[in-house]
Amino acid sequence: MTTTSRRIEEPAEVPRPTPNPIPSSSPAFGTPIHPIIPRRTAPIPAPPGLKAVAPALKPTILPILLPPATLRPLAFRTFTKKHNLTLTSSALQALATFIGRHCGSGWREEGLAERVLEEVAKSWKKGGGQAIVDGEGETLKAILKVLEGSMSGGRLVQGNPSLSRQGSMKFGIEASVQELGGPRPGLGDSQSSFGISSLEVEDLEEEEDVLKDPREWINVIGAFEQPRLVYNVNKKHFENSTTKPSLFPLPSHKTDLFRQRYYIVHQRILRNETFQTPSFSATRSAALTRTSSISTSQTNKITPVANLLGRSGSTHLLLGMLAVSPTGTLALSDLTGTIALDLQHARPIPEDGAYFAPGMLVLIDGTYEEDYNNPASGSNSALGNTGGIGGTIGGKFIGFSVGHPPCERRSATLGIASSDQNTNQPSGTITGPAFGWTDFLGLGSERATGARMSRLAGRLLPPTSAHTIAIASDLHLDLPNTLSALRILLSTYTPHPTDPNPVYPLAIVLIGNFSSRATLAGVPGAGSIEYKEHFDAVAAVLSEFPALLARTSLIFVPGENDAWPSAFSAGAAAPLPRKSVPVLFTNRIRRAVAEANREVWGPGGAARLEGTSKGKGEGKKKEGEVIWTSNPARLSWFGVKGEMVLFRDDVVGRLGRTAIRFRKPEQTSDDGNAQGASPGPANTEDGTETQPMDLDPPRPTQNQAEQLDADTKTARALTRTLLSQSHLSPFPISTRPVHWDYSHALNLYPLPTALVVADREAPAFVVRYCGCTVMNPGPIVEDTGRGRTGKARWIEFDIGSGKGVVRSEG
Incomplete structure (x- = not known):
């Protein structure tokens, strides 16, 4: 009892210590040495030299009701x-509810x-x-609960400890790139499929300051280097092919070529x-008429061939490929079957404005006529096909009009802000995106790198100066x-040495044939020695x-x-695509370019000129x-900013x-004009032309009589034909x-910025259609008539304005 009393009375004899200005590390439990100090009422002043930081406001997200069916394609991918x-x-329902509530x-x-x-x-995979x-x-539910506490403003917070403990996501991309429309952080291994890692999408200002030459952002992609993408009908998007392309593919790949x-x-x-x-109105739009449509109904609907039975x-509208049947008649084939065609009274749309040949996909408007005299209607005994699906069905399809599929602009495919004056939409309107995240060339997709590339192009390609590409052929x-x-x-293109501001072309494209005769084909004077x-x-x-x-x-x-x-084709049409000229014959040209670099830039290359008197003001040149x-x-220039196809x-x-060859009607109207003559550009109610093709320079207006020569019609x-x-x-x-396995390199989808078709049999021209500039430079040696060939001819294309012009000097 004595010991116990002494222990109880000892705290009363100990003097109370002075208040400690430093609070206890455990403020909820008072001790004699560190008692509980009353809470301060005055705010703690900020340290000197530092400004008070206002608490950050948490961004709010307006929840939406996201249907699971809408999220299914993205979740499936x-x-x-x-x-x-x-x-x-x-x-899927749980994910749709979570994303709709937290992402908005x-x-x-x-x-x-x-x-x-x-x-x-x-x-999920990390948790086994x-x-x-x-x-x-x-x-x-546990995974979604962890993510819910790690999200702010619809985004996963960078450096959140809950995410770092799981170690399943890495955030290494700056937030400034997100604001510029750059790559989406957190894609991880999927960056390659969306075209993010190929161009080093990280917004590195130091790299941009060093690469001041526009030629640094120009890439040449060969046909055998282009990614092979196949269209998945079920998922409705492009995906990488699972098979490696080969020059000796399986026979089934031939069918896949036309199916794609x-x-x-x-x-x-x-x-x-x-x-x-x-959805709300039955008023027919005239857009398909402006893009060479053939239908006059309010809503066009494509009928499969097998459904004609x-x-x-x-009356139906068919989409299929023109083909020649084994009996020699013209037929139309799609994925469901084949039907014989009767184009005796059919009219092409537009008149004399396109080619229609076997192998092309066309739209045909007409009437199906079944063969009742044949007891095996719906079958073709000569071909051994029974039934309609998968073979030739009985009867014939009488076509009234034939036209190409409507063309789709590059801006609509990639979701680029449209700036073309020929479109009905205002400038700067985004008309998509359909495949904005698809990397077609392996250089980055539009949604991942488009904003940064546009910013670089605007800085390195000022509109006050020309940035040209010279193209010559044959x-x-x-x-x-x-x-x-x-x-x-x-x-x-060689400026005078005294020119204070010399301007050089970004590239000079020289297209074959580099010999007028087939090389290595046994032709005298066209052997390997002469070729070199x-x-x-x-x-x-x-x-x-x-x-x-x-x-x-x-x-x-x-x-x-x-x-x-040419060694085995003897100058005939060899299979496309073709590989480049072997190095064996080109060593001397490579040596000439290397010697020019040493003469102009010095032993250290172009990088030595940065900051020196010789290269002052030029920056780092390539x-x-x-x-x-x-x-x-x-x-390609600046990733997806521009693309030119060389063919x-x-x-x-x-x-x-x-x-x-379509039959020309010989009837004559009351005003004396032949009905089969090629009409001028008709106008719709909104004043736009039904055939939106303009030449460079622009063609005459409606009030002026437009007389097209044969070369212009051919162009x-x-x-x-090619773009449609x-x-x-x-x-x-x-x-x-x-x-077969490299036919994807021949696709023109999405539509390129420019297309060069080097055709010696066609006239030299520059035509712009659906935002694509199509050019044919013709032979470099221009025939001026009477056997005189003293002039040089080529095409000069400006990548800034997207315009080309045929030049002739000499």
Whole structure:
């Protein structure tokens, strides 16, 4: 008892310590040494030299009701395609509810939903979940609960400890790139599929300050280097092919070649407004008429060929490929069957404005007539087909009008702000995106890198100066006047030494044939030794212009008479695409460019000129280079900012030999004009032309009588045919051989910024159609008549304005 009393009374004898200004580390528990101090009422002053920071306001998100069906394609691509997981309906419902509540309306445009789905999939796999993601269990609920506490303003917070503990997502991209419309953070391994890592999308200002030469952002993509994308009908988007392309593919790949062409054109047509039923109004839009449509109904609907059975006498609109049946008659084939065509009274739309040949996908409006005299109607005993699906159905389809599928602008495909004056939409309007996240060339997608590339292009390509690309074709080096024409071209772009502000072209494209005769085909004077000597002569001419060689890029595209395909084709149409000219014949030209770089830039290269008196004001310049590429090839500048297709082929001659001839009506109207004559540009109610094709310079207005010569008609017909078909070679393989696994390099979808069709049989022209500039430079040696060939001819294209002009000097 004594000991106990002493212990109780000891605290009363100990004097109270002075208040400690430092609070206890455990303020909830008072001790004699560190008692509880009353709470301060005055605010704690900020340390000297520092400003008080206001508390950050948490951004608010307006929840939306997101249907699971709307989220299904994105969730399927993330979970199933990438992570091999299967979503149940309950899991999809839970994800849709979570994303709609925490991401709001920015779930699609800002890429918020994909980051959440990516994190959920990785967390599920890291937690050892099964292949089936079930929304009824506790695992998915726990993952969503962790993510809910890690989100702010619809975005996953960078550096959140809950995410770092799971270690399933890395945030290494600056927030400034997000504000500029750059890549979406948190994509992880999916960056390559969306084209984010190829261009180093990180917004590095130091890198941009160093790369001040626009040529640093120009890339040449060969046909054998282009990514192979296939269109998935079920997912309705492009995806990388799972098989490696080969020059000796399986026979089934031949069928896939035409099936992919049909899929691309079909999905493009279905997005056209005239093939969509109006939601609130039945007023017919005139857009399809302006793009060479053939239908006059309010809403166009495509009927499969197999659905014609039993519907004799009814009018339909068919989409299929023109083909020649084994009996020699013209037929139309789609994925469901084949029907014989009767185009005796059909009219092409537009008149004399396009080519229609077997192998092309066309729209035909007409009536189906069933063959009742044949007891086996719906079958073709000669072909061994029974029934309609998969073979030739009985009867015939009487066509009234035939037209090409409507073309789709590049801005509509990639979701680029449209600035073309020929469109009905105001300038700056985003008309998509349909495939904004698809990387077609392996250089980055529009949604991932478009904003940054546009900003760089605006800074490095000022509108006050020209940034041109010179294009010449048919350089027959075995003819003496060709070297003279090449010398004229090079001297045109070589500034005078006293010029204070010299301007050089970004690139000079030289397209074959580099020999007028087939090389290595046994033709006298066209052997390997002579072929190499021809390029040695080109190297001698190039050595006369070292200043130009050191500041531009030389690009060589082969033709039919160039090695090695000419060794076995003898100058005939070799399979497309073709590889570049072998290095064996081009060493002297490479040496000439390297010597020009050493003469102009010095031993240390162009980087030594930065900050020196010799290169003052030029910044870091790129040295001259020579590129030997394939046929066809693509030249890209600033990623997806611009794209030029380089193609060498005699397309006009092949179209003239295989095109269908429509009967001309001989009736005459009351005013004396023939009804079969080619009409001028008709105008719709809104004042826009039905055939939106303009030449450079622009063509006459409606009030002026437009008299088109034969060359202009040929140029327009060739342009409309290739761009509407979205393919460089819309012919059967028997007419134009193509490597099956590399046919994707011939696609013109999305529509390029410029298309160069080097055709020696077509006139030199520059035509602009649907925002694409189509050019044919013609032979570099211009025939002035009476056997005189003293002038050089080529095309000069400005990548800033997107305009080209045919130049002739000499």
